[in-house]
Amino acid sequence: MLSPVVVPAYGVFCAIWCSYLAFNPSGTKWMVVLISFLLTGLIPIAAIFALYRLGRISDTGLNERTERTVPYAITAIAYIACAFFLYRVGAPSWLWLFPVGGCLAVIVNMTVNRWWKISAHAAAMGGLVALLSRLAFDGVAMPWIIYWVTGAIMLTGLLGTARIVLGRHTPWQVAAGTFNGFISVFLITAL
Numbered sequence: 623m624l625s626p627v628v629v630p631a632y633g634v635f636c637a638i639w640c641s642y643l644a645f646n647p648s649g650t651k652w653m654v655v656l657i658s659f660l661l662t663g664l665i666p667i668a669a670i671f672a673l674y675r676l677g678r679i680s681d682t683g684l685n686e687r688t689e690r691t692v693p694y695a696i697t698a699i700a701y702i703a704c705a706f707f708l709y710r711v712g713a714p715s716w717l718w719l720f721p722v723g724g725c726l727a728v729i730v731n732m733t734v735n736r737w738w739k740i741s742a743h744a745a746a747m748g749g750l751v752a753l754l755s756r757l758a759f760d761g762v763a764m765p766w767i768i769y770w771v772t773g774a775i776m777l778t779g780l781l782g783t784a785r786i787v788l789g790r791h792t793p794w795q796v797a798a799g800t801f802n803g804f805i806s807v808f809l810i811t812a813l
Contacts, residue, residue, distance in 0.1 A: 624743065624746075624747065624777060624781045625743070625746075626697075626742045626743055626745070626746035627662065627663045627666050627667055627697075628659070629746035629747060629749070629750055630658065630659075630662035630663070630701065630704065630720075630721060630724055630746070630749075631655060631659035631662060631663055632750060633720055633724075633749065633750045633753045633754075634654065634655050634658040634659075634708075634717070634720070635655045636750070636753070636754060636770055636774075637716075637717050637720065637753060637754075638651050638654065638655065638717075640754070640757060640763050640766070640767050640770055641757055641762045641763050641764065642762060642764075643713075643714075643717070644764065654708070654711060654713070657704075657707055658704050658707070658708070658721075661700050661701075661704040661707060662697075662700055662701055662704050662721060662724070665696070665700045665703075666693065666696055666697040666700055669692075669693060669696040669697075670682050670684065670693050673692060673693060678692065679692075679693065684742075685790065687735045687738075687739040688735075688736075690731075690732065690735050690742075691732055691735070691736075694728050694729075694731060694732035694735070695732065697728050698725045698728045698729055698732070701721040701722070701724045701725035701728065702721070702722070702725055704721040705718050705719070705720075705721040705722045705725070706718075708720075708721065714762075715811075715813070716753075716757070716760065716762070716811045719810050719811045719813060720749075720753050720807060720810075720811055722810050723749060723752070723753075723806045723807030723808070723809070723810035723811055724746070724749050724803075724806070724807060726806040726807075726810055727745045727746075727748075727749055727802050727803045727807065728742075728745075730745075730802050730806065731745055731799065731802060734798070734802075738795070739791065739795055740795050740799050740802065741782070741785055741790075741791045741795050741796045741798070741799030741800070742799065743781055743782075743785055743799065744778070744781065744782050744785065744791075744795075744796045744797075744798075744799030744800040744803065745799040745800065745802050745803035745806075746803060747774070747777060747778040747781055747782075747800065747803065748778065748799065748800035748801065748802065748803025748805075748807070749803035749804065749806065749807040750774050750778075750803075750807075751771065751774045751775055751778055751800075751803075751804055752803065752804040752805075752806075752807035752808035752811070753811065754767060754770050754771045754774050755771055755808065756807070756808055756811045756812070758771055778800060782796040782797075782800065
């Protein structure tokens, strides 16, 4: 439910339904969310499964940090493709810059993972919290945005706890991932 490959589509969904973009036709909103999911979710998932079938990675969960470089690079390219799509359909800059910030977070994670395993799950959730916070701070959100921000923060905490309990990450790896995702998206969407 909170895999890093679905969180960007959640972000686009939340941004559309929690901002003035909610006044667009329903079909348009769903088309944008669906194409965003195709680019940031289905393409990376397909690449991961292809790499697994080719023997380039040992498991589809990317639990071995040394096997994350190629899937992360593909994901970064997919995020840029999503940003380009959102730009071309006339999305406001804060929306099309969201996947650019996600791309930056993926590149930071990819770089850090050469020496230390950092949580991609936490980075994705940190980016979602940053996007919702940016909407609230910039005054483009509907009044109920506070509930969405609060919910995203709570889900980030639950996800981080789950990653630690499952033994996938240490508390520092989860904190670093959350910080990376939040800072990357918050600063890039400020441009």
